[in-house]
Structures are given as structure tokens and as C-alpha cells.
Amino acid sequence: MAVTQRVCIVGLEEHEVSEIQSALEFGIGIVAHQALPQIVVRDGKLLVASRQKPGLVEVTRVVFHGIYEDDLEFLAALALWGGSCLPSPRGMMDLRLRLPGLVRALEHTRFGLPLRGYASPKAEFHTEAERVAKWGNWHCGKNKERFEGVWQSDEPCIVEDFIPGQSVRIVLIGDKYWQIKLEGDSWLKSIHAPNAKFMEIDRELLADTQNIAKAFGLELVANDYIVTDRGTKHLLEVNHVPNVSRFPEIWAAYRDYAIDWINRSVISVI
Structure with missing residues (x-):
């Protein structure tokens, strides 16, 4: 009996998943999660929590598009699995x-250039030039502050020249x-x-x-x-993981790229 591929999509909104699902080749299954799902990597297979029934189901491809506070180990697990993932889990993990x-x-x-600096928690960074301290692992303008003179933080900081x-x-x-x-x-x-x-x-x-x-x-x-x-x-x-929903043109390009990437992967497993 032929079993077609099942794709796990992580991080997209339901309406975005629906747009992708409507253009997939016949027989491709989707397991979609907005939050990080439970997964198991076992004997070279990736098992993901099902939304339709208790337990885990095997998936053969993953589309990952989200940033979560505790997602580094999840990305590492996808890289450890070694299966097809969009984008590359190793690249996402490294960045x-x-x-x-x-x-x-x-x-x-x-x-x-210019060269970056660093300050440990509670360490004083002294400067006569205006600088920017960045801490944490969120983007979108969060956890950044301009300063001059002396900077001290409870968090480890990257320190850059203000340009x-x-x-x-x-x-x-x-x-x-x-x-x-x-x-x-x-x-x-x-x-x-x-x-x-x-x-x-x-x-x-x-x-x-x-x-x-x-x-x-x-x-x-x-x-x-x-x-x-x-x-x-x-x-x-x-x-x-760049924002793809802010501009319709970028969302359309991402959606079409993901659809083509999934459809090109269709193979039957006996």
C-alpha cells in the first residue's frame, strides 16, 4: 500500500496553512502547529504530535517558520533528524x-565594521562615544538601548557603536x-x-x-x-526566520516557494 508524504508545518497561522494546503499535490498530508509540538526522533524518523488523535505520527518533511523562547533544542533535534526541512535547521540553529x-x-x-564589544552581567562598560547595547535573543527592536558614559546590565550584552x-x-x-x-x-x-x-x-x-x-x-x-x-x-x-506577513508580495513569494518545495518532494513509500 502506497503512503504519500506527510508534512509538518510549524509557526504559520491557520489561514496561511490553508493557503499552502489548497495548492498541494493530491495525497500530501499536513500536520500544522502554531506552537512547538512534541516530537520524537527515533531510528532516523521524525514523529510529531497529531492534532486529530492521541499520540505521534511520522512526518517526512518540515516547514518551520517561527521564533520561540525555547526553540534552540527543537531546531537542533530537526538537524539531528537530518530529514528535509525548510529552511535548513542547522542554519537556523547557528543563527x-x-x-x-x-x-x-x-x-x-x-x-x-566597526568592531563589536561585549559586557558581562554587572560589568561596567565605559565609553565617551555613543554606543548601543543589545541583550537577549529577540529581534524586532527589542532589548536594545543607546548610551554613553557608563553602561551596566543584568544581562550579557553585545556593545556596538551607534551609527x-x-x-x-x-x-x-x-x-x-x-x-x-x-x-x-x-x-x-x-x-x-x-x-x-x-x-x-x-x-x-x-x-x-x-x-x-x-x-x-x-x-x-x-x-x-x-x-x-x-x-x-x-x-x-x-x-x-524573517517576517513574511508584513508585505503581501513577500508572503506570496514565501507561500509559492513553500508549495513548490513540498510538491517537489512527493514520493511514495511502500
């Missing part, structure tokens, strides 16, 4: 934590790409601001983002940069 991920990304960017300029994001999904001007009411800029918008692509930033995506084996990624008035460019962050 998930802010400081280690940044250190790894700096090896692959042309725009890594005035235009904040932009390069988004890659497969062979499609966009540049977005990030906006905000303060020095903190975000893709979520209502006036954030597409802008002409900077080919140097695009090539840099493509190089980083290739280095981590990621099919989709979003890099944030600062471009100064003098035209110098500086990498700020690499988003291993």
Missing part, C-alpha cells in the same frame, strides 16, 4: 542566539529578493512600522546577504544594515 549568530555571520560579510543612517533590510526567498526601508518614531527602526516600504535594491547589500545565506545553507533570510549619509554600510543583524 538563533544573538551573540554566537552574529559572530558567525561576521565571518561572511563585507560590512562587519546614524538609514536602516534597511534585504529579504531573500529563493531567487527572489527585496530591499525594505525600515521606519520608526525613534532611533529604533522596524519592518512593522506603517510607513516601512520597498526601495531600490542595493546590489552590494544583496550580494552580501546572498553570501551569508549561502554560508549558512538558508533558503530564506533577512539582513538588517545601516547605510550612512556617506554611503558606508554596516551589518546589524541576520534574521534567520
Whole structure:
């Protein structure tokens, strides 16, 4: 008896899952979870909690699109499994934590200057220049503060020079790409601001983002940069799970990429 593939989708909203499901080849099953599901990796197989019945069911592919407080071990388990996952779980795992991920990304960017600093919890960081402290592992402008003089935090911090300029994001999904001007009411800029918008692509930033995506084996990624008035460019962050719902064009590209990726995987297992 032939059994078609079953795909686990983690992190997407129900209406987003429905859009993907409606375009899948006949016979492909879906197990969808907005939160991290229970999983077991056993003998090279991935078993995921079913939503229709008690217990776990085997899945043959995973589409992962979410950021959770405790997801690092989950990503590591997907990498340990070694099956087909969109995006690469190893790439997501390597970039998930802010400081280690940044250190790894700096090896692959042309725009890594100026040098970053670091401060342990309760350690005093003294500076005459204006700096930015970043702590924790959340993006979207959270856990950041500008300072000068003396900085002390309860958390370990990355410390960067404050660089005035235009904040932009390069988004890659497969062979499609966009540049977005990030906006905000303060020095903190975000893709979520209502006036954030597409802008002409900077080919140097695009090539840099493509190089980083290739280095981590990621099919989709979003890099944030600062471009100064003098035209110098500086990498700020690499988003291993970029927002795909803010702009309809990006959602359509992500949806179509995921659908094609799943449909190309259809094989029958006897």
C-alpha cells in the first residue's frame, strides 16, 4: 500500500496553512502547529504530535517558520533528524542566539565594521562615544538601548557603536529578493512600522546577504544594515526566520516557494 508524504508545518497561522494546503499535490498530508509540538526522533524518523488523535505520527518533511523562547533544542533535534526541512535547521540553529549568530555571520560579510564589544552581567562598560547595547535573543527592536558614559546590565550584552543612517533590510526567498526601508518614531527602526516600504535594491547589500545565506545553507533570510549619509554600510543583524506577513508580495513569494518545495518532494513509500 502506497503512503504519500506527510508534512509538518510549524509557526504559520491557520489561514496561511490553508493557503499552502489548497495548492498541494493530491495525497500530501499536513500536520500544522502554531506552537512547538512534541516530537520524537527515533531510528532516523521524525514523529510529531497529531492534532486529530492521541499520540505521534511520522512526518517526512518540515516547514518551520517561527521564533520561540525555547526553540534552540527543537531546531537542533530537526538537524539531528537530518530529514528535509525548510529552511535548513542547522542554519537556523547557528543563527538563533544573538551573540554566537552574529559572530558567525561576521565571518561572511563585507560590512562587519566597526568592531563589536561585549559586557558581562554587572560589568561596567565605559565609553565617551555613543554606543548601543543589545541583550537577549529577540529581534524586532527589542532589548536594545543607546548610551554613553557608563553602561551596566543584568544581562550579557553585545556593545556596538551607534551609527546614524538609514536602516534597511534585504529579504531573500529563493531567487527572489527585496530591499525594505525600515521606519520608526525613534532611533529604533522596524519592518512593522506603517510607513516601512520597498526601495531600490542595493546590489552590494544583496550580494552580501546572498553570501551569508549561502554560508549558512538558508533558503530564506533577512539582513538588517545601516547605510550612512556617506554611503558606508554596516551589518546589524541576520534574521534567520524573517517576517513574511508584513508585505503581501513577500508572503506570496514565501507561500509559492513553500508549495513548490513540498510538491517537489512527493514520493511514495511502500
